[in-house]
Amino acid sequence: MELRMYKPLLLVISLDSLHLCLSFLQPSMLQAIAIDNLVLLSNTNCAYAEIAYNMVLSLHKFNVTNYLVIAEGESAHQYLIARNINAALSPAKHVESKVHDFNSRGWITFMSARPRYLLHVVSLGFSAAWIDSDAFFFKNPVPFLQGAADVILADDTGKRPDNGASVIYYCGCFLRFRPTPYSVRVLELWINHQEKNMGLNDQIVLNKKVIPKLMGPNQRLPPNLHILPQELFPSGRLFELLRGSSAPAWYHANWMLGKDKKLYELKAHGSWLVPGAQACSAQ
Structure with a gap:
């Protein structure tokens, strides 16, 4: 099976009957950013740009530069490029600059862009990883994204019963796809x-909807998929529990509702590098 381009490049987001034009992610731009053919992707609007900047600063600690933050709006784009962040402005007008409540229409629209961005980059022949902007790395994440598996997923499951019997809940927050037909x-x-x-x-x-269709016999994940160890990449709600017995590679402020709560938790866990007050102001 040959890897094919996902066409058309103009995909329809039925959520708002708007168009998400992906052609702004040009191959030449991605080639200039990629290292070992890997590009790390994230996105933000103005409301969360300061948090995205913090995530990027945590990458800079390890000299990781093969990232691209997709700015959902001109204000976010100006904020990022003023700080020398690799950023690209999405021409789609599908995300407002305000804080969107969890599971609101605006929030769902914002988050649903993840697989579309990933597919476009993979279809251009690059390995693509996704990092949610409210993450912070204590270790270089790139080595954990290597390997032959087509797809790498993070485990977002909460505390398991003592007998270990629990269905894994996968996180869209940290994923990697190689440019293979299986990833497509x-x-x-x-x-x-x-x-x-x-x-x-x-x-x-x-x-x-998706994971059940990928399961093999006895409901086992196929070898094409690799799950990151939870002790290294825990859900935000497990971080304190696991920090005493392991050295997590990141802190992810998921399961923290609202921007103020995320800011508080990031700072409380030693996961904040942005100096002073640098919030983005919507134009």
Whole structure:
């Protein structure tokens, strides 16, 4: 099976009947950023640009420069480029600059862009990783994204019962896709099911609609998929529990509702590098 371009490049987001034009992610731009053919992607609007900047600063600690933050709006773009961050302005006008409540229409629209951005970059022949902007790295994440698996996923499951019996809940927050037909299939499944389940956020769609279709005999994940160890990449709600017994590679402020809560938790866990007050102001 040959890897094919995902066409058309103009994909329809049924959530708002708007168009997400992906052609701004030009091959030449991605080639200039990629290292060992890998590009790390994230996105932000103005409301969360300061948090995205903090995530990038945590990458800079390890001299990681092969990242691209997609700015959902001119204000976010200006904020990022003023700080010498690799940033690209999405021409789509589908995300407002304000803080969106969890699972609100605006939030779902914002997050549903993840698989589309990933598929476009993978279809251009690059390995693509996704990092949610409210993450912070204590270790270089790039070595954990290497390996032969087509797809790498993070485990977002909460505390498991003592008997260990629990279904894994996968996170859309930290993923890596190699440019292979299998990766294209997974991302196309994700996008197609997102279109059919417009009221659900993309992570629920990933877990409830996509992962079951990938399971092999005895409900085991196929060898094409690799799951990152939870002790290194825990859910935000497990960080304190695991920090005493392991040395996590990151802190992710998920399961923290609202921007103020995320800011508080990032700072409380020694995961804040932005000096002073540097919030983005919407134009």
